[in-house]
Amino acid sequence: MPYNVADATRDMDDLIVRPARVFKEKQGIDVRIEHRVEGIDPSGKTVTVRTASGETVVVPYDKLLIATGARPVLPNLPGIEAPGVMALKNLEDGRKIKAFLRDQGVKKAVILGMGYIAFEMCEALRARGIDVEMIKPRPVFIPWMNEQLASMVKKELEANQVRVHLGQPIERIEGNENGLRLICPGVQLGGDMVLVAVGVRPNSELAEKAGLALGPDKSIAVDSTLRTSDPDIYAAGDCADAFHVVTSQRTWIPLALRANRAGWAVADNVLGAKVELQGVAGTAVFKVFDLEVARTGLSVEEARKAGFDPAEAVIQSRTRAHNHPGSSTISVQLVGDKKTGRLLGAQMVGKEGAAHRINAPAVALHAKMSVEEFSQSDLAYAPPFGPSWDPLLTAANQLLKEV
């Protein structure tokens, strides 16, 4: 959606791959929109549904899939309900934001939060010539990211005229005819719009009320076949947890690939196959203006919490060969375990070559490779695409001295 918001001429509905009526008309699926599930009775194997017309109906099931997704966290702030304070999660949010930008002629926006969506929306708003400030209560810019890499991202924002305010607890939002004001002890920010992007939480209340086991961050706990604690109920998508391939522990990392993959696996399993998912490595990439920012696996802090004894290497290399035109800096951080020598995670920031390169350490994490094994990988080289020692290998060679 942020990339759609960036372009005033694009219809938000461009993003719909298949509208509800196609499920109904072409695939014979009984899609009931505007039906709110109010309760699940696992022992009776029914769901209680409130229809658009206000009726309550009880629908029986053999197998149930909970795919309720996640919703944006809205901090409990005075003024959070003011017109112009918005969050982006579903298509309807996207439509509202786009209409608001157009109808109110938004010139200045404040973004609360500094996660993926915050950065993507920041870029989208700047693309439309809107002045943007970003603010968050915590003092550290991107807490999971190595400081050196994070500072590259911060500089990229600032180079695009985005002002970044850290360590600013927000007291309240005030709205009047002149727009909105964010009131903090240290700073006051004004704008025509406030975008709240401080994260999401799983829509797991129905599951919790039905007595299903919950996982991290109150996500719905599922096994590797996507089954919840009730053998006839599955959960998939941003509402459900997953096993982490590095820690082997439950984790909640709501991302598109896992959500989609889990949906397919549930379909197979409901039909009697036994598809087991390996789990997630937490691989993610996002674009911040001209920078590609990517990660997979654990940060140093996450590794420590998971019981590893982490060491890290941070290197700067080039995106193209020695003296090749158009070359720029790429920074790589690798994390390994001193006790076992195992590779635990990777982070990369660069103007090119970070987004797809991250997949190599991601695969290495699935294979539970050691730093040494990874350092021996035969990675591709040609002058337009990197130095003969891929930046990942330079980082691995460096990390090898630490683990």
Add this chain to the structure above:
Amino acid sequence: MPYNVADATRDMDDLIVRPARVFKEKQGIDVRIEHRVEGIDPSGKTVTVRTASGETVVVPYDKLLIATGARPVLPNLPGIEAPGVMALKNLEDGRKIKAFLRDQGVKKAVILGMGYIAFEMCEALRARGIDVEMIKPRPVFIPWMNEQLASMVKKELEANQVRVHLGQPIERIEGNENGLRLICPGVQLGGDMVLVAVGVRPNSELAEKAGLALGPDKSIAVDSTLRTSDPDIYAAGDCADAFHVVTSQRTWIPLALRANRAGWAVADNVLGAKVELQGVAGTAVFKVFDLEVARTGLSVEEARKAGFDPAEAVIQSRTRAHNHPGSSTISVQLVGDKKTGRLLGAQMVGKEGAAHRINAPAVALHAKMSVEEFSQSDLAYAPPFGPSWDPLLTAANQLLKEV
């Protein structure tokens, strides 16, 4: 070098990372240039050297490294020695070609061969406005490449006004004051320059004469510590062979990363460490105008020859998310073994996202992953960089049905 040739204003010496005198003056290394080694005596542990002034000296060694590289194959054709028939391997070749282009005002060139160097030189010459035709005796454009992918590469050449002639055995090259002519039974091509780029062969004659064991293509056979069949002689770089991580057999794939890595390993081993190299996956990438072309592991044919029972999947996907601006086609081929389910190789062609993406299956080959394990990888997704199912995963899901 091709990228340097592309730019008439760049000095070829830009490519020198460290000139010979720095080794001498700053590092205390007794570098003797213009000394030709004429023989190795493994039992006496000496090399016989002919100096620039014509003297013959005998130099003793404790440990010897043979790092003689490779040289271009020059087909045995009448006229191959004609002025203007050139090959590109060392810096001196590069200087000669650049001087020739400038001094002769080359307007039309014929390239004999269709490997990496041929394509890179083709692009370099086109960048300088030179008309280019490519020709080879064999009928198949890129024999190791899946046909669908290869046809994308051929179209890219043609879209850049390069004429491609396949299945044209060359009878002779004729040169006169009007330039050069390539005479074939089916076609006659003329130009101011003929570039021969039909491959390279290892400079292994000294090793062979000294009785050292040879590997594939007459490369020098080395073990995983880079030792030849003589315990005091090492070989590294394009003259030496390597173990292939997929077949576990000896192979000869002369590429920069392996050469460089082998050099470092020899240094360590000569000094008493025991560095063992895992081997190569044959990962390679090259640019053909606006296309990135990448491979790792085995082609179907190579897999069959190595005793596998190969199946392949070829898919077309997009380089960016659904409806994301700037998206283009990316094609992926994956090869797997029907007997074991193991992933054996990957090939990719696309305008973006192929060069670095190939590293993910390369790591999977090192880890000896099955197609199923690879299909479960948690790869990165963001709309500017690909669909939520990475093209590699779409291909893996497809291949899973075949293995």
